[in-house]
Amino acid sequence: MAAASWAVSSLFSAPPAQRLGAFAFSRWRMLFASAILWALALAGGGWRDLDAAAVGLLGLSGVVGIFIGDTALFACMNRLGPRRSGVLFATHAMFSALLAWLFLGELIQGWALVGSALLVGGVMMAVLWGKREDESHGWEQTRGRLLIGVGLGLVAALCQSVATLMLKPLMATGIDAVSASAVRMSLALAAHGLLLASGWPGARAKQPLRVRDALLTFLSAAVAMALGMTLILYAMRHGQAGLVAIFSSVTPVLLLPLLWAVYRRRPAARAWLGAALAVAGTALILARS
Template structure:
């Protein structure tokens, strides 16, 4: 299988995993769901890193760097994403999260003296335009419960953009370690374990937001574990294999098609066809991401 198909399959797995996140995320609540999901993924990643002897590739200073990346990118970023997810559903949350490509480009200008003009600037404008179009105008009149806004829409938008920004910051912090040839599974395990530890501290300190909205059961636990396995276990592994075989920009472009793939899956799961503006907004966002990554 060519690396292009691997990247597309990873994007599909991320889209599909967002569908099976709806029930457990709303059952447990944002913080409890994130904590359980991180616990499952941490166990998977640590087991894989131990089995593949990946820990030896990390230097002592790498642990602190990856821990910081995990606190920002996963503890804050993932938690904000699922808080957004619970408020506006997987379609809007996925679109808002796609802004991480724009934030990465802006941070590159600020931190590394990179440029943001020409096609990159056009791409950034397209991403934001597509997101705004789909978030504000892409809902059917008789919307499914997954499409309804729970609470203040602007708070949800702020949470989605916070998740995208934290994803970009976490990736930039981790970049030196990953560029040095460290094992990606072991590095990801440190990020995930750090985020899990932070969540557990919140829970043990008795913070109300960290408590589950409803009790955990075997059905919900199975859905949480399946989500973690598909999104982080299989999906990220496919991306790593694709990056080792092909062009980085093309892998990034193809793996960013998740917002488009979510739409037919939403149609399948909810039995409601997404509106035309949902499709237009998702296509604009993915096209803009492609311009940022390729130019």
């Protein structure tokens, strides 16, 4: 469900992210998401379970995963487009599996390991082969240096992995996931505010925020950050951190039929082979769990 949320939100994110710039878009998105999450947290009362230690850990996770990771992801998207940035971000599944083994002692083995390899490999094949030979959409163009775009995508993936894994022990205590998301989002937004206040030109918006930009950004915040990230925290409470990351990496595969339905951009035939491998890998993991 989190992967589906991120896939849907990417349809809203690309236009305002390119128009406003990565930093301004991320800042507005976090503002909207913080408002939504705090309204839910205050209504539900889960914020009462938060203590200083939990807030500190959530804040650090928010700065790493949302402030740095999300901003790097949208900077990558602005350079390489959503398809190629998607395959780079999908590497967070491999980072997470490795880090979960090193620091949490979680080991994926046997048929679950085979299924995980099929799933991650299928995702990358689906994205890499998702472009048709006659594809000329503006999102397929490279803006700036390719190497910088690739580096930004890998930084985003690594930050996502680190930020999520550091919360596994905390989520196992039963802390309210909505309140946890609200704290993460607010402290990441505060970091963005400090960067803007520093006067760094790169933090400013490239263009003024229009009504359409605000609407698309709000939808992206509600679906990806308020819903998607909260679902990831719920998943971390109940499952292995590495497997949670692997399942959440199917976003690019779920994006294929969405792009076809919304933009009438039929993916290349070979992309469906990668998607089929991802589905088979998912089924194998679930069947052997």
